[in-house]
Amino acid sequence: MHVLILGAAGMVGQKLTTALIADGGLGDQALTRLSLVDVVEPPAPAAFSGAVDRVAADLSLPGTAEQVVASRPDVIFHLAAIVSGEAEADFDKGYRINLDGTRFLFDAIRLVGDGYRPRIVFTSSIAVFGAPFPDLIPDEYFTTPLTSYGTQKAIGELLLSDYTRRGFFDGVAIRLPTICVRPGKPNKAASGFFSNIIREPLSGHEAVLPVAEDVRHWFASPRAAVSFLKHAATLDSDRIGPRRAISLPGLSCTVSDEIASLRRIGGEAVVARIRREPDPTIGRIVAGWPTNFNARRAAELGFVAETRFEEIIEAHIEDELGGRFVS
Amino acid sequence: MHVLILGAAGMVGQKLTTALIADGGLGDQALTRLSLVDVVEPPAPAAFSGAVDRVAADLSLPGTAEQVVASRPDVIFHLAAIVSGEAEADFDKGYRINLDGTRFLFDAIRLVGDGYRPRIVFTSSIAVFGAPFPDLIPDEYFTTPLTSYGTQKAIGELLLSDYTRRGFFDGVAIRLPTICVRPGKPNKAASGFFSNIIREPLSGHEAVLPVAEDVRHWFASPRAAVSFLKHAATLDSDRIGPRRAISLPGLSCTVSDEIASLRRIGGEAVVARIRREPDPTIGRIVAGWPTNFNARRAAELGFVAETRFEEIIEAHIEDELGGRFVS
Numbered sequence: 001m002h003v004l005i006l007g008a009a010g011m012v013g014q015k016l017t018t019a020l021i022a023d024g025g026l027g028d029q030a031l032t033r034l035s036l037v038d039v040v041e042p043p044a045p046a047a048f049s050g051a052v053d054r055v056a057a058d059l060s061l062p063g064t065a066e067q068v069v070a071s072r073p074d075v076i077f078h079l080a081a082i083v084s085g086e087a088e089a090d091f092d093k094g095y096r097i098n099l100d101g102t103r104f105l106f107d108a109i110r111l112v113g114d115g116y117r118p119r120i121v122f123t124s125s126i127a128v129f130g131a132p133f134p135d136l137i138p139d140e141y142f143t144t145p146l147t148s149y150g151t152q153k154a155i156g157e158l159l160l161s162d163y164t165r166r167g168f169f170d171g172v173a174i175r176l177p178t179i180c181v182r183p184g185k186p187n188k189a190a191s192g193f194f195s196n197i198i199r200e201p202l203s204g205h206e207a208v209l210p211v212a213e214d215v216r217h218w219f220a221s222p223r224a225a226v227s228f229l230k231h232a233a234t235l236d237s238d239r240i241g242p243r244r245a246i247s248l249p250g251l252s253c254t255v256s257d258e259i260a261s262l263r264r265i266g267g268e269a270v271v272a273r274i275r276r277e278p279d280p281t282i283g284r285i286v287a288g289w290p291t292n293f294n295a296r297r298a299a300e301l302g303f304v305a306e307t308r309f310e311e312i313i314e315a316h317i318e319d320e321l322g323g324r325f326v327s
Numbered sequence: 328m329h330v331l332i333l334g335a336a337g338m339v340g341q342k343l344t345t346a347l348i349a350d351g352g353l354g355d356q357a358l359t360r361l362s363l364v365d366v367v368e369p370p371a372p373a374a375f376s377g378a379v380d381r382v383a384a385d386l387s388l389p390g391t392a393e394q395v396v397a398s399r400p401d402v403i404f405h406l407a408a409i410v411s412g413e414a415e416a417d418f419d420k421g422y423r424i425n426l427d428g429t430r431f432l433f434d435a436i437r438l439v440g441d442g443y444r445p446r447i448v449f450t451s452s453i454a455v456f457g458a459p460f461p462d463l464i465p466d467e468y469f470t471t472p473l474t475s476y477g478t479q480k481a482i483g484e485l486l487l488s489d490y491t492r493r494g495f496f497d498g499v500a501i502r503l504p505t506i507c508v509r510p511g512k513p514n515k516a517a518s519g520f521f522s523n524i525i526r527e528p529l530s531g532h533e534a535v536l537p538v539a540e541d542v543r544h545w546f547a548s549p550r551a552a553v554s555f556l557k558h559a560a561t562l563d564s565d566r567i568g569p570r571r572a573i574s575l576p577g578l579s580c581t582v583s584d585e586i587a588s589l590r591r592i593g594g595e596a597v598v599a600r601i602r603r604e605p606d607p608t609i610g611r612i613v614a615g616w617p618t619n620f621n622a623r624r625a626a627e628l629g630f631v632a633e634t635r636f637e638e639i640i641e642a643h644i645e646d647e648l649g650g651r652f653v654s
Contacts, residue, residue: 091493130569142469144488144570151489155482161471162478166418242457243471 001029002071006059006105007079009038011184012123012225016077019226021048026075027234037068038080060101065108072112075233076120078105083189084127084285087149098152106159110168120160120171121232124245126218128154128175129290136294139247146288157245164244172232172240177220177250177305181316190285194219197255198262198313201273204326210279213256216291220250220305221315228303235301249305251312252292261309265317267327328356329398333386333432334406336365338511339450339552343404346553348375353402354561364395365407387428392435399439402560405432405449410516411476411612418475425479433486437495447487447498448559451572453545455481455502456617463621466574473615484572491571499559499567504547504577504632508643517612521546524582525589525640528600531653537606540583543618547577547632548642555630562628576632578639579619588636592644594654 003020007013017036025031033051036042041056053071057064059080069076080101087094102122109118127150128143143154153175160171182195193210194217200207220228228248240246263271295303306312317325330347334340344363352358360378363369368383380398384391386407396403407428414421429449436445454477455470470481480502487498509522520537521544527534547555555575567573590598622630633639644652 140469142467143485144572145485146492146569148489148493151485154485158470158472158478158481158485162475165473166475242473245471 001026001031001075002033002035002073003031004035004037004068004071004073004076005042005079006037006068006077007081008036008042008054009040010079011182012179012222012229013038013077013079014043015222015226016079016229017042017045019230021045023230026230029074035068035071035073059105060097062104065101065104066111069105069108069112072116072118074118076105076109076118077229077233078102078120078122081123081149081152084147084149085190087152088147088190088285091148094148094152098149099155102152102156103159106163106168110163117167117169119233119237120169121229122156122160122171122173123229124153124157124173124175125150126175126177126247126290126293128157131288131290133290136292137247137290138294139297147285161242161244165242170237171244172235173245174228174232175245175247176225176228177218177248179222179225180219180312181221181320183222183316183320190282191217191289193282194255194258197274198258198316199320201262201270202266202313202317202321202325204273206273206275208277209255209274210277210282211255211286212278212283213259214254215286216252216254217286218250218252218290218293219309219312220248221312223315223319224305231303239301246298246301246303247293247295248298248303249295250293251306251309253309257309261313265310265313266325269327270325328353328358328402329360329362329400330358331362331364331395331398331400331403332369332406333364333395333404334408335363335369335381336367337406338509339506339549339556340365340404340406341370342549342553343406343556344369344372346557348372350557353557356401360400362395362398362400386432387423389431392428392431393438396432396435396439399443399445401445403432403436403445403447404556404560405429405447408450408476408480411452411454411474412517414476414479415474415517415612421475421479425476426482429479429483430486433490433495437490444494444496446560446564447496448556449483449487449498449500450556451480451484451500451502452477453502453504453574453617453620455484455572458615458617460617463619464574464617465621466624474612488569488571492569497564498571499562500572501555501559502572502574503552503555504545504575506549506552507546507639508548508647510549510643510647517609518544518616520609521582521585524601525585525643526647528589528597529593529640529644529648529652531600533600533602535604536582536601537604537609538582538613539605539610540586541581542613543579543581544613545577545579545617545620546636546639547575548639550642550646551632558630566628573625573628573630574620574622575625575630576622577620578633578636580636584636588640592637592640593652596654597652
């Protein structure tokens with residue numbers, strides 16, 4: 001099986017690469033070839049006996065998508081996107097990469113024709129929803145995004161569903177919860193602080209909390225994100241049906257819950273590294289985000305997420321910190 | 328006030344033009360200039376003391392949108408689209424006209440900059456919804472279209488909401504019920520038969536009914552459509568709020584209800600001109616369409632539709648047939 005990962009240099013892309021190689025395949029198919037594509041050349045993966053291509057390419061430039069799909073991968077993970085904060089700050093770039101890039105990809109596959117019909121897993125986001133919300137957002141809830149990023153993801157979902165219905169490919173769009181604890185350096189996502197206030201204190205560093213502690217949000221760990229992607233890649237297409245966008249399960253908790261979990265695991269000295277510094281811009285963006293879902297359909301389709309925030313912190317300590325933190 | 332109508336040569340565009348001239352304005356603003364644009368030159372309107380431009384232009388060609396908005400109309404009615412059947416039959420043309428054309432228009436307005444911020448009324452459609460449905464579709468129901476046309480309209484709504492939120496213009500998208508009785512010749516819309524079975528028999532002609540009589544659908548007259556457009560153009564922007572797409576009120580009834588109303592008005596001889604000729608393709612498309620709505624929000628915003636199918640037939644006889652029909 002040939003797997004293509006677009007956005008392979010990103011955090012989730014790298015973790016997915018590592019997991020696929022460790023698993024040796026996807027479902028019951030052996031992994032024989034990996035194509036890793038991003039705007040910067042993705043890092044070389046760990047030992048893998050199959051073929052690996054690593055390509056620096058910008059999907060939003062005409063012609064790139066055609067080159068990328070010419071090798072006819074069986075499964076395409078489309079993770080490539082610029083994040084919410086950047087898409088809001090740079091209108092043109094956001095639409096160019098998140099909308100045009102996605103459409104170029106979908107059209108390149110369509111225009112191969114000749115029966116080529118790969119599974120595409122497209123990472124959408126809970127940012128397709130915009131406040132006000134019911135307490136639990138049901139699967140049938142409408143998408144009224146309050147950011148350009150959310151708009152671009154919602155459009156990607158619509159295109160994916162129509163192209164799938166037309167038989168151009170076999171797509172599934174998964175609405176990831178906010179990934180937490182995100183490792184590495186902060187990126188430009190407005191949601192970054194949800195991770196920063198856990199990751200930085202556990203490494204001995206100060207972190208800024210720009211919102212109130214009663215802010216509630218919807219989370220899943222990087223581990224869960226990788227499991228979602230793999231599961232989405234192997235789901236039976238008929239079971240998904242014509243509605244190809246799926247709100248994934250996650251864990252609903254407040255910043256206060258996050259901090260309490262961090263205190264139970266790390267102690268008071270770790271928690272003391274969180275510094276309150278309200279940022280009205282981030283506060284306004286976050287206030288438009290969903291806080292809790294009834295992800296019934298995803299559960300029926302076999303997607304599983306964490307149920308306690310401590311699990312999310314423990315996964316971070318195990319996977320990123322070698323089991324240790326700075327107390 | 329300068330009003331631009333895109334799609335001015337179409338049935339609704341022509342009726343809107345006539346109504347605006349008869350009214351002499353929109354809301355409390357006098358109409359001083361009308362720009363009528365379509366892929367064919369729109370017909371000259373009835374006596375109007377202000378300036379009229381009639382332009383044949385294809386909005387889906389780069390550069391056209393910039394020319395069209397250069398005169399800075401205060402209100403833009405964006406009715407231009409190819410219909411559902413044609414968008415389904417010609418994938419590329421559908422996306423080019425219904426998606427690219429709309430995006431070119433929105434971007435042309437955005438790139439004027441300098442505070443130009445017209446009201447845009449975009450005609451969306453109930454085709455943004457796809458079966459299965461609840462008995463009454465609520466305002467918060469998700470858009471999972473089962474046609475490329477519905478997909479393109481749903482994407483137009485998302486773009487319009489985001490561009491409005493960004494302050495590039497002041498948009499409102501109205502999801503029209505199926506317009507019935509549509510005058511003139513049949514077009515390529517899969518919904519055409521809903522009108523054909525009323526219009527043709529009243530003119531002494533045979534009409535084909537391609538679906539079963541228990542098919543239920545959601546209707547408004549051309550008169551109601553014009554009233555919706557005018558009302559949408561003058562709605563207070565703050566009252567609409569950030570969710571700019573509105574499901575309009577309509578009348579839910581079955582083909583059997585249509586025929587019964589026709590019988591009450593026209594008698595048995597008129598009804599006898601309906602010929603049953605099932606078409607599985609049309610049946611399949613129509614089976615994915617909505618049948619009934621709870622259009623609470625539109626009602627609160629002051630949109631009003633017919634409540635009995637007889638009113639719809641009577642409006643047709645008055646407006647199109649000079650009060651007479653072939654009995």
